Amino acid sequence: MRQFFTVGLNGLTLAGLYFLVASGLTLIFGLMRIVNLAHGTLYLLGGYVAWTVIRATDSFMLGALVAALLIGVVGLVLHQGLLRTIERDDMRVALVTIGVSLIGADQMLAYFGGVAHSIPTPEPLRTAVPVPLLGINYPAYRLTIVGIAVAVGIGLWLLLSRTRFGMIVRAGVDDREMVSASGINIRLVFVAVFLLGAALAGLSGAIGGAAFSLAPGVDMQFLLFSLVVIIVGGMGSVGGAALGAVLVAMVSNYALAYASSFAAVLVFGLMITVLAVRPQGILGKVAV
């Protein structure tokens, strides 16, 4: 029973991380119909940036902040520099971002090597704390990740449903020409959302790098799982990303613990089951 709960909490930690990464991807897709397949690259680069900063300054907060800001800017440059001119052609955007992910993976391998790096967990969170009701101890840092994911989720929900900016974004998701016609500079909103999505990926890299390792291949792992998360949850929906993250992380973690050979097969099974019943994903609005 202890193992069952521990696996569940591990799944929840991973779900938090998947949600942080996938929410950025789904936001960008929802508004701009752009699938950024370099999103996993942004996660890993964020982790490496944070690792570098934390090694130099010994401050986790600073590292996470720099990672979020810098990756936000990297996303901005990617969007403005490469994607803006072909924005209307979603296939070409996806292809260009795949190319970027290949370049990114190779360059990161050149600079940071093939060895796994790990960000030291922040000092006050290193201990394991008892979890109420379950009767087990669990690392405080991992619980913090779940907390951060919930906070970011609530923050995004408030931003989208309670602010003028969120109103514009939601209107843009439904009909961006109409938003544009009513005098709002939709391009500026695009830029802001792309920056926000990329910054979330960078921040996740910093947070995830302290719980899991940073190594070549991690970029692809996070790209894959954030894709599966938004396919299952429904593309363009932040709530769907949360639901999808929990489902995918739980299935893959319990499978790894009890039937490790078939974890990927079971995630595949989850994906096709959802798609068979609801092709647009659980909370997806329309079939794309």
Place this chain on the structure above:
Amino acid sequence: MRLSSPAVRWTARGVLLAALIIYPFVVPQPGFWVVNIGIKSLWLGVMALSLIFLYKFTGLLSLGQLAFWGAAGYTIGYLVQLQGWSFAPAIALGIVFGILLGALVGSFAIRASGVYFLMLTLAVAQLMYFAALQASQFTRGHQGITGIRPPTFLGLDLVSARTQYLVALTIAVLLYVLCRYIEGTPFGLALRGLRDSPERMRALGYNVYAYKVVAFSFAAFIASIGGVLAIFYNRQIVPDGVGLIRTIDVLIAAVVGGVISLPGAFIGAFALTMVQNFSQFFTSRYLTLTGVVFVVVVLFFPQGIAGLWRQFTGYYLWAHDRWRPATRDAVEGKGVGAGAAQLSERSTD
């Protein structure tokens, strides 16, 4: 005589085929030119053909073809190496498994379209990679199934580089001819109708869904054959073979070759194989180079090498219309496609 007249075309095809057959007997260093360049280009070309077939006939761009490659390859590796089967039934079963997986993936993926389909198939290919890592009693995990010795079939010893090349060439040519043949059959015409106007075809009584699943399964069949050829070439199957970098290789071969052109599959595979082999002499970061070439192709030459000639004439005629002059300079400054453009037979103007 016009360049596009049938006589010229058939002569060109005959010359090209003859050159490809003579190729392994005249090149120096057969270990490199026949194996690393020749056979590799052929099986990668078959993979690109599978992707291009699907794109050309259904308008769906798949990143999942390597999943079927891997399904066939792992089945063969498992049965032959770990279970002691002989090759013939293992290969048959491998291809059947690849097609069945194709039908399963196709049955849910083809309901999506465009970029959503791209994501789904990418996810499938990546899950295949993780499955290969995790199911170690079938796949031997990280180290993969190694030491597979190519068999002798009908007196053809596939260990010999030349024989293997000629067998791969024969299979590649047959698959290519099959794809060209399907273009003209009622099935092929129906598929193109579905691609261009699914509603109208549905109104005419065609089962759009079934046609697309069959097309997807056929593409998976081509990819499975690619998996068989690759297992002879690699003599092993490892998880990295179905990893993202290989997925991107197939995509690059298809897109660089020209994603709507069937011969482009092999042109692209050859170009990519050359770049990957020769760039190692002057840079250790050949993946970066591959990525940059790919991004440039997607941004500036959406029709790839096979469409380069047409694109040239297009630029010449209305350079100022769609593209800025700066991009035109970039086109003319690029020498890579010049020779390959002549291979293209699609200059129908």
